[in-house]
Amino acid sequence: MRVLITGSRSYAALEMARRFKEAGWDVYTADSVRFPVCRGSGAVTQSFLLPSPRRDLRGFVDGLIRIIQRYRIDLLMPSSEEIFYIASRLGPLRNHCRVYCDALEKLVRLHNKWEFSRLAAGCRVQTPATILLTSQEDVERLEGSEKRYVLKPVYGRFAARNRFGSGDFRDVRSGKDDLWIAQEYVQGAEYCSYHLAVEGEIRAHACYQPVYRWGRASGYYFQPVEKPAIARFAEEIARKLRFTGHLAFDFIETSSGAMYVLECNPRATSGIHLLSPGELTRPFSSGWRDAPRRDGRPKMIGYAMLLRPLDRGIRGLRRWAADFARAEDVLFDPRDPWVPLYHLFSLLETVRVSLSRGVGFKEAATADIEWDGEEIEPCG
Structure with a gap:
């Protein structure tokens, strides 16, 4: 079996590449940046440079089809916001391989925060x-x-x-x-979840707390937890839309135990790192019902932890050291020695884009693939 993973700049894509390789798949990756982190991974058979889907959708899709045909790809696996452009061209792409993605109109109901608040309003988990x-x-x-x-x-x-x-x-x-x-505004404990759905059924699930994070933005330390209410909510949304693809949610649990869902990301997120070996690939095989066991270890972006040892002050240094020691790094792996170098190249490429376009680092990281509701010409 052969998989083509797009958005290969992301840590989530790197996780996918490693897991599919471990499961015996041939892994190919593609992105519209020159130095995606996956390009340095030994799990990847070949990496491809494509046009930006935001600026040249036809060139992006034609490039995908050429790769799929030439290398006989069985599964196209989007990982980041290029998924919206792939969703807009499901018809042509599905003529050539299986695409792990649902229709654009379903993704909009999840990605658009207003539409999602309306979709979730009738579910058992509350919305603010x-x-x-x-x-x-x-x-x-x-x-x-x-x-x-x-x-x-x-x-x-x-x-x-x-x-x-x-x-x-x-x-x-x-x-x-x-x-x-x-x-x-709802005050309480923050939780995040990630799910793989196929035709309205959740086939893999992870829930975590972002214990350390960049201010109010992305987390870089992922402590696995079990929250049955979150799992049931994901099942409810997947059934409601008969959804196929990535589902990820952010939640707040108040001191009284009330759970609120804040928003949804219909793409791969950091929760993917908490899936056990085989759990990520099993939904695409006939034996997916045998749920593998997890080791329960937290996962982290190690260099981010090292940059912020005093995030909780001097008194929190001992706790930081203990948390660092027990977590597994999602990026660095001694069996994959070239990844750190390509990650450095990737960061430098993002810095260059940030400076040349006068935008922030985070905006520069996804400027060529993000989608903010602009009109995309429909395609059958």
């Missing part, structure tokens, strides 16, 4: 009170509200543009080309 901001007047009305809100663009990632206090609301310019929502 959410308001769609259609004009600047809607934003201004919130400034005097007694309730505390978090403002988010309906299409956003990494919490890069979120506003957490009314003093920041003045910077928000909500309109038809860049809609925002106001979500009532």
